[in-house]
Amino acid sequence: MNNLPLTFCGIFFTLAVAWVGIVLTNQIQYGDLEPTTEQLDPKTGGPIEGDPLYPEKPVGLAEQGKKVYMDLGCMYCHTQQVRRKDFGNDYNRSWGKRQSVARDYIYQNRVLLGTMRTGPDLMTVGERLPTSAWHHLHLYNPTITSKESLMPPYSFLYKKRKIKGSETSKYALKLPPDFTVEEGYEVIPGYRANALVAYLLSLKMSYDLPEAQRD
Numbered sequence: 001m002n003n004l005p006l007t008f009c010g011i012f013f014t015l016a017v018a019w020v021g022i023v024l025t026n027q028i029q030y031g032d033l034e035p036t037t038e039q040l041d042p043k044t045g046g047p048i049e050g051d052p053l054y055p056e057k058p059v060g061l062a063e064q065g066k067k068v069y070m071d072l073g074c075m076y077c078h079t080q081q082v083r084r085k086d087f088g089n090d091y092n093r094s095w096g097k098r099q100s101v102a103r104d105y106i107y108q109n110r111v112l113l114g115t116m117r118t119g120p121d122l123m124t125v126g127e128r129l130p131t132s133a134w135h136h137l138h139l140y141n142p143t144i145t146s147k148e149s150l151m152p153p154y155s156f157l158y159k160k161r162k163i164k165g166s167e168t169s170k171y172a173l174k175l176p177p178d179f180t181v182e183e184g185y186e187v188i189p190g191y192r193a194n195a196l197v198a199y200l201l202s203l204k205m206s207y208d209l210p211e212a213q214r215d
Contacts, residue, residue, distance in 0.1 A: 003080060033103050039210040054207040057107050065199025068192045070112070072154065079114030080123045080203065085215075094128065094207055096120040097214035104212075119151055126201040135197045136173055136189055144179055157193035160185050 036054035040046060047053065058066075069075070082096030090096055100123055105111045114121075129135065134145060140158055142149035158173070163186050172186040181187055189197070208214055 006141055032108050035106070036210060037089060040210045040212075049158050055104055055107060059201050061195050061198040062202040065195035065197070065202075066112075068196040069199055070110070071195075074122075075112045075114045077114075077116060077118035077151070078113075079117055080120045080121050081113045082205070084123060088119060088164070091215070093120065096124045097127075098205065098208070098212045100205065101209060101212045102139070103209055121147075122200065122203055124203060124205050126204040127206055130201065132197050132201065133174065134194065135200050137175070139193060139196065140173060140175075140187065144176060157196070158187050159190055160187050163185075 011093040037051040142151040
């Protein structure tokens with residue numbers, strides 16, 4: 001019992017050091033990061049006045065799509081972090097033209113870095129695959145676009161309905177022969193599918209930052 005105060009102080013000191021090292025240090029380094037221009041003004045050392053600021057704040061349907069992405073657990077199989085050159089094969093796989101850095105995530109309340117790459121990294125998927133039609137087909141049944149895909153189908157995000165009139169809806173999926181539904185019906189994306197695709201298309205690093213330049 002005589003060592004109880006010393007033990008308590010040791011536990012407190014250990015927790016305090018860990019908090020300073022993990023939380024406070026990161027807050028000091030990254031907590032005040034703001035959008036900036038691709039290059040800094042050599043005279044002021046700050047953003048160049050009049051140049052666009054990056055990253056841009058996501059808005060609209062893409063923000064709703066991020067919630068769908070999380071609800072479906074996509075981050076358990078996909079990461080959103082491009083590693084620096086020569087650290088893994090991210091560059092060779094064309095997952096990004098530069099490494100991702102802390103400033104890329106400043107508008108994200110929850111950063112979805114992920115822990116496993118069962119599927120490809122998605123940090124720049126909106127650049128690599130910029131058409132909504134591809135993403136809808138991939139979500140409806142991944143083997144349509146990627147025959148060896150392990151990803152489960154998300155066909156429940158889509159609605160099968162009877163074709164009205166003589167022509168299919170402009171929103172209907174153009175399914176290949178092996179995946180078509182019965183004659184007289186069409187498959188259209190639901191709200192959650194459209195939101196998820198909008199989110200995926202918003203994932204881009206098509207800009208430079210002073211601390212990270214594209215090759």
